[in-house]
Amino acid sequence: MPDAGDGRREAGAPRRRGAVLEEAILRAAAEVLRESGVAGLTMDEVARRAGTNKNAIYRRWTDRVALGVAAYRRLAAAETTVPDTGSLRGDALELLRGANSTWSSPYGEILRGLIAAAGGTPGLLAELRDPEAGGGAYESAWTEVLGRAVTRGEATPGALHPRVASAPVALLRNEYMTRGVPAVQDAVLVEIVDEVFLPLVHGRGAGGGVA
Template identity: 90%
Template sequence: MPEAGDGPRRAGARRRGAVLEDAILRAAAEVLAESGVAGLTMDEVARRAGTNKNAIYRRWPDRVALGVAAYRRLAGAETTVPDTGSLRDDALELLRRANSTWSSPYGEILRGLIAAAGGTPGLLAELSGPETGGGAYEAAWTAVLGRAVSRGEATHRALHPRVASAPVALLRNEYLARGVPAVPDAVLVEIVDEVFLPLVHGRSAGRGTG
């Protein structure tokens, strides 16, 4: 990984394709970790990656798109799915993981990127999950619901993407709308007990739509 003071890349074979892209993403992730979203500039990333801004713009249209890609690399994704034998306990575990991420330094970067992305649907979709916003975490919620169906805690009607996304959407709102540094565990329990489980059971009983 290039050090902050390395400047232009040392002479050698010209990097192309995935090799150059990897260097750019590593440099951008480094800047995000050190300076946050405000410090992420194409000039600084180009300097650290030992390339030029045109090489970056050919791959990402602006610094926010680059930041989203770099964040996904920086934070990684939790792909293990809890299996406690209880839908409630599985949901609480997933929500607590999300809360842990959002209240960490990575969470501050994530919130900054969401704000910077504004109304860009594609970028917001990449940041939709609590870890990296990727589909892997959404799949974990769907898997938890699927196991609940197999155990007889819910019916297939509950396997709906909006049902799966509801807890994280409510958690995200706590951070973005209220500006809290961390959401108390009691609120997580309330989200699961007062919103998520009634939604699952309501659809299972045939009161949902779709």
């Protein structure tokens, strides 16, 4: 009897189930997103590349947008590297510059396409934007550089707050969404770090709070 979870596997190939099959599906979806964007992401094409059938995909993701969000999270995590310049300011600037470069690239087009496609589904938007939902690769990186700053004595443990970590990314995203620019000028990135992020971090150390 054919494997319902992998009906297209080659004859004699081992049956894939669980995490192994899910990995193959996500890898195939990420390939389609990179090559064809959100418009080209179809369950048929992902099934063909993953060597499975659409039923196996639908058991895990309700539609192509949900699959696309999961695949994009993998892409974002792979593209995000955590700098270690030796200072919080240096790390912050490197992170913002990396995010700016990525969001103004084809990966940014994918993200904007997914946000538009998921517009009526708050849960999917949360996965794309909320670090607690696993979609915030950049926010996780900010938490790491903040942790290093605490270890070096540049910040107090009070600065390790999710809203502090997410503030620079939210401000950068706002530049794209409200100004419609293809890329944010470096002077704006410096301003976000020097005029907002670092004072916010130091304010937490002085006993300030974040609502």
